[in-house]
Amino acid sequence: MRFVKMQGAGNDYIYLNGFEEEIANPGVLAKEMSDRHFGIGSDGIVLILPSESCDFGMRMFNADGSEAEMCGNASRCVGKYVYERGLTKKKKIMLETKAGTKILTLRIKNKKVESVCVDMGEPVLSPEKIPVKKTGASVIGQPFSIGNEIFNITCVSMGNPHVIIFMDDFSNRDLHTLGKQIECNPLFPECTNVEFVKVDSPESLYMRVWERGSGETYACGTGACASLVAAVLNGFSHRNAVLHLLGGDLEIEWKEFDNHVYMTGGAELVFEGEWPYKG
Numbered sequence: 411m412r413f414v415k416m417q418g419a420g421n422d423y424i425y426l427n428g429f430e431e432e433i434a435n436p437g438v439l440a441k442e443m444s445d446r447h448f449g450i451g452s453d454g455i456v457l458i459l460p461s462e463s464c465d466f467g468m469r470m471f472n473a474d475g476s477e478a479e480m481c482g483n484a485s486r487c488v489g490k491y492v493y494e495r496g497l498t499k500k501k502k503i504m505l506e507t508k509a510g511t512k513i514l515t516l517r518i519k520n521k522k523v524e525s526v527c528v529d530m531g532e533p534v535l536s537p538e539k540i541p542v543k544k545t546g547a548s549v550i551g552q553p554f555s556i557g558n559e560i561f562n563i564t565c566v567s568m569g570n571p572h573v574i575i576f577m578d579d580f581s582n583r584d585l586h587t588l589g590k591q592i593e594c595n596p597l598f599p600e601c602t603n604v605e606f607v608k609v610d611s612p613e614s615l616y617m618r619v620w621e622r623g624s625g626e627t628y629a630c631g632t633g634a635c636a637s638l639v640a641a642v643l644n645g646f647s648h649r650n651a652v653l654h655l656l657g658g659d660l661e662i663e664w665k666e667f668d669n670h671v672y673m674t675g676g677a678e679l680v681f682e683g684e685w686p687y688k689g
């Protein structure tokens with residue numbers, strides 16, 4: 411089976427072309443391929459598929475084999491893949507995901523995709539839709555205790571669940587332990603992605619992420635969008651800011667006129683090859 415490894419802000423996935431390959435058991439395949447010692451090594455796998463309602467479809471599986479509703483960084487890489495490999499000539503691409511249709515706008519330079527802006531849709535704040543076991547219209551800066559510490563949490567869904575914790579400094583924190591403890595806490599019935607955010611200025615935020623199903627990754631596109639929304643709701647940032655992640659920067663804007671969040675960033679090929687897939 412042919413595969414392509416790509417990264418967006420260091421969030422690395424293995425992309426499989428569902429137009430050419432029959433991909434049975436993608437969850438099992440995701441675990442095998444993602445293994446950084448016995449596989450190719452990645453944060454998960456992404457299937458690029460035909461779609462009846464959109465130009466293309468995308469499904470993504472975390473490194474532990476679980477399927478996620480949406481992946482922001484992967485959506486930009488899918489845009490690069492389908493354009494540069496001649497699957498489309500369109501620069502505006504409709505992408506079907508489990509979290510609805512996302513619109514990708516490609517910026518092209520010398521026939522290559524330089525960056526992709528993704529209309530990520532509206533953030534979801536209602537606790538039962540995120541889901542988070544809380545009452546009320548939203549969860550913004552509410553206390554949450556883990557071990558003997560109390561954190562203020564804000565919960566946002568960008569098609570997948572996120573909990574955001576603002577910190578003055580996370581350089582000497584054990585985010586792995588904290589992330590693991592929060593990810594499948596009973597407060598989150600479908601588990602959650604966890605973002606730790608340090609506000610640098612109203613236009614600049616530093617973020618680290620513990621991803622549901624993959625552990626710490628270098629970046630999370632939906633997480634960056636959720637963090638910007640959380641920062642606005644808590645009065646920490648403007649509606650347009652740069653999110654600095656371990657693997658690079660993403661520009662995020664939560665537009666007032668349509669309530670949609672827009673994410674802009676790069677997408678890069680790492681390498682490609684063949685996987686001895688037995689079907």
Ligand SMILES: N[C@@H](CCC[C@H](N)C(=O)O)C(=O)O
Pocket residue numbers: 421472477478479480481482483484570571603621622623624627629630631632633
């Ligand atoms: N890295 C992604 C999100 C991947 C899915 C996530 N781990 C989940 O289970 O919801 C992104 O760029 O958005």
